[in-house]
Amino acid sequence: MKQKLVLLGFGTVGQGICEILLEKKEYLKEKYNYEFDVVAVADFVYGNVYNPDGLDIPLMLEQANAKKKFTKDVVDWDNIKLIKECNADVLCELTFTDLKTGGPAVDHCRAALEFGKHVVTSNKGPTALRYQEMKALADKNGVKFLIEGTVCAGTPVINLVDGPLAGCKISKIRGILNGTTNYMLSEMEKGMGYDEVLKVAQELGYAEADPTGDVEGYDARGKVTILANIVMGAPLNINDVSCEGITKITSDDIKKAKGQNARWKLIGSVEKKEGKVTGSVAPEMIDLSHPLAGVMGATNALTFSTDLLGDVTIVGPGAGRIETGFSILTDLLKIHKES
Amino acid sequence: MKQKLVLLGFGTVGQGICEILLEKKEYLKEKYNYEFDVVAVADFVYGNVYNPDGLDIPLMLEQANAKKKFTKDVVDWDNIKLIKECNADVLCELTFTDLKTGGPAVDHCRAALEFGKHVVTSNKGPTALRYQEMKALADKNGVKFLIEGTVCAGTPVINLVDGPLAGCKISKIRGILNGTTNYMLSEMEKGMGYDEVLKVAQELGYAEADPTGDVEGYDARGKVTILANIVMGAPLNINDVSCEGITKITSDDIKKAKGQNARWKLIGSVEKKEGKVTGSVAPEMIDLSHPLAGVMGATNALTFSTDLLGDVTIVGPGAGRIETGFSILTDLLKIHKES
Numbered sequence: 114m115k116q117k118l119v120l121l122g123f124g125t126v127g128q129g130i131c132e133i134l135l136e137k138k139e140y141l142k143e144k145y146n147y148e149f150d151v152v153a154v155a156d157f158v159y160g161n162v163y164n165p166d167g168l169d170i171p172l173m174l175e176q177a178n179a180k181k182k183f184t185k186d187v188v189d190w191d192n193i194k195l196i197k198e199c200n201a202d203v204l205c206e207l208t209f210t211d212l213k214t215g216g217p218a219v220d221h222c223r224a225a226l227e228f229g230k231h232v233v234t235s236n237k238g239p240t241a242l243r244y245q246e247m248k249a250l251a252d253k254n255g256v257k258f259l260i261e262g263t264v265c266a267g268t269p270v271i272n273l274v275d276g277p278l279a280g281c282k283i284s285k286i287r288g289i290l291n292g293t294t295n296y297m298l299s300e301m302e303k304g305m306g307y308d309e310v311l312k313v314a315q316e317l318g319y320a321e322a323d324p325t326g327d328v329e330g331y332d333a334r335g336k337v338t339i340l341a342n343i344v345m346g347a348p349l350n351i352n353d354v355s356c357e358g359i360t361k362i363t364s365d366d367i368k369k370a371k372g373q374n375a376r377w378k379l380i381g382s383v384e385k386k387e388g389k390v391t392g393s394v395a396p397e398m399i400d401l402s403h404p405l406a407g408v409m410g411a412t413n414a415l416t417f418s419t420d421l422l423g424d425v426t427i428v429g430p431g432a433g434r435i436e437t438g439f440s441i442l443t444d445l446l447k448i449h450k451e452s
Numbered sequence: 453m454k455q456k457l458v459l460l461g462f463g464t465v466g467q468g469i470c471e472i473l474l475e476k477k478e479y480l481k482e483k484y485n486y487e488f489d490v491v492a493v494a495d496f497v498y499g500n501v502y503n504p505d506g507l508d509i510p511l512m513l514e515q516a517n518a519k520k521k522f523t524k525d526v527v528d529w530d531n532i533k534l535i536k537e538c539n540a541d542v543l544c545e546l547t548f549t550d551l552k553t554g555g556p557a558v559d560h561c562r563a564a565l566e567f568g569k570h571v572v573t574s575n576k577g578p579t580a581l582r583y584q585e586m587k588a589l590a591d592k593n594g595v596k597f598l599i600e601g602t603v604c605a606g607t608p609v610i611n612l613v614d615g616p617l618a619g620c621k622i623s624k625i626r627g628i629l630n631g632t633t634n635y636m637l638s639e640m641e642k643g644m645g646y647d648e649v650l651k652v653a654q655e656l657g658y659a660e661a662d663p664t665g666d667v668e669g670y671d672a673r674g675k676v677t678i679l680a681n682i683v684m685g686a687p688l689n690i691n692d693v694s695c696e697g698i699t700k701i702t703s704d705d706i707k708k709a710k711g712q713n714a715r716w717k718l719i720g721s722v723e724k725k726e727g728k729v730t731g732s733v734a735p736e737m738i739d740l741s742h743p744l745a746g747v748m749g750a751t752n753a754l755t756f757s758t759d760l761l762g763d764v765t766i767v768g769p770g771a772g773r774i775e776t777g778f779s780i781l782t783d784l785l786k787i788h789k790e791s
Binding site for chain 2: 133137140141145261266267268269272273276277278279280281282401402403404406407408409414421422423424425426427428429430435436438439442443446
């Protein structure tokens with residue numbers, strides 16, 4: 114049976130997943146017997162559209178690319194009405210992350226789950242702030258709440274733990290969870306000062322005009338909270354996670370580390386000790402012989418400490434239109450396979 | 453329903469998986485609803501035993517540990533009769549690898565598959581030499597032929613590609629597939645010469661008395677062949693893979709690499725170009741900024757080049773009793789989940 118999707122947000126990730134689905138249509142059908150229709154999209158720039166038999170995605174991509182509003186299948190339903198009343202099986206929640214309140218995404222997810230629709234999301238808001246509530250709601254309604262895209266884009270993290278690492282107990286997770294700050298630290302090693310590097314990162318689009326979320330460690334803190342809740346099963350709140358960014362790291366610190374065969378990294382970590390789970394974000398000097406030390410640029414990486422395999426590290430992209438789009442595809446395929 | 457297992461080989465890996473199964477019995481039942489009985493074991497040192505209601509594993513571990521033969525449930529059936537006539541659902545083929553002929557393991561796997569039993573194996577012989585035959589036989593009889601343990605012990609490789617990376621196309625795989633040679637190259641960097649390092653590796657049990665299989669690259673070549681067949685779907689033979697070991701690497705080469713911000717690694721690689729798949733094993737100078745360069749000691753690592761995620765690297769153990777034992781557990785859980 115075709116999977117029917119409603120997309121909330123038609124920005125970078127929304128367009129990314131649509132491009133992947135269109136390009137891989139035949140391959141997905143042949144290899145995984147997976148077929149889909151995007152039946153509804155809601156976007157505050159391009160408008161809300163609905164067609165129970167499937168929308169005209171190529172046209173919508175074209176219009177979004179030209180910064181024009183959608184013209185076909187337009188409805189005057191608000192987001193919540195669209196989510197509840199459309200015939201989709203799965204909500205893809207792809208609006209912007211708000212780590213303070215969770216934003217409208219919380220209401221979107223709640224509406225979908227209450228109406229028996231699966232939720233797949235790359236939005237850290239509902240996941241970092243309300244995971245336990247969302248999971249309980251999903252369980253109650255016999256659907257899934259899947260969130261691979263909230264940590265390290267499409268690099269397998271949650272699905273690695275749930276799938277190939279099943280059977281291992283994980284006692285510690287440590288990693289590089291924010292690509293912007295890792296890029297900045299990598300560039301500082303080449304000789305630039307903090308302020309100069311920040312400016313370059315902003316010009317390249319890695320850092321936003323207000324870089325606080327990245328450089329103060331807040332983005333990494335959201336991801337640490339998600340990992341604590343999902344991988345460790347601990348109901349940690351975002352404010353339980355101690356948090357220090359990279360703003361105090363100087364060129365001198367970078368040089369000193371080099372002299373000690375080490376390198377500064379902004380490390381997010383979750384640890385279970387005597388049954389208690391704690392989380393933290395802080396810059397650390399990592400010995401050059403550790404797999405995390407070699408992870409440069411905007412790349413992300415996570416090391417899982419397990420009882421049966423010792424340390425297992427995964428390294429991959431931490432952002433990107435197609436890379437995050439893939440995280441949505443991977444969760445859609447999971448629903449398809451297990452439903 | 454309880455999964456019933458027959459184990460061929462009760463050496464390092466056979467004892468490892470039994471220890472894991474015993475220790476995690478309650479956890480596996482609670483978390484994955486997984487229950488098992490080991491009903492048959494065949495080992496050329498300890499003997500062949502069978503009990504359709506489950507063997508006394510703690511006693512057998514004790515006897516093996518004391519280098520004594522099994523005394524309970526002994527049968528005078530040969531291996532093939534045991535595999536065919538026992539009431540197991542799954543054969544765990546854990547005998548020693550023979551990369552020249554495949555050894556008796558080939559007959560063991562064939563017998564199990566023909567009699568409708570799944571096969572889970574860490575034995576590179578049948579997998580590197582006969583994968584296409586085994587897979588066809590498994591498909592014909594509606595069972596699985598699973599081989600996570602043949603590459604990088606329990607570090608997820610095959611199951612990573614099949615599961616969390618599903619939907620990505622993989623065009624290239626490059627990695628450190630032999631822990632012994634990686635340990636030797638790591639130690640040479642600290643100042644020892646090739647002959648001295650080899651002696652230490654032999655004393656530590658990393659390298660065998662005849663180290664040819666490791667240092668000439670044959671072990672890595674077996675794994676490259678497996679990856680080409682399974683991940684790339686190409687019917688490559690082991691002799692199609694070009695192969696050069698580390699025997700010609702001198703202390704001078706190691707020093708020179710260091711001066712160029714690089715490091716020698718024995719790299720196994722599989723590449724698809726214009727529809728054609730090629731495989732090779734050879735020492736390469738790897739730039740220190742590459743994730744594979746930081747992988748030291750007996751650790752293994754693989755980088756997958758994908759269409760949607762770019763490069764994804766996994767780093768983990770390449771050997772070990774419990775680490776390889778886990779590869780068997782992960783495949784047993786896969787059969788349990790998907791059957």
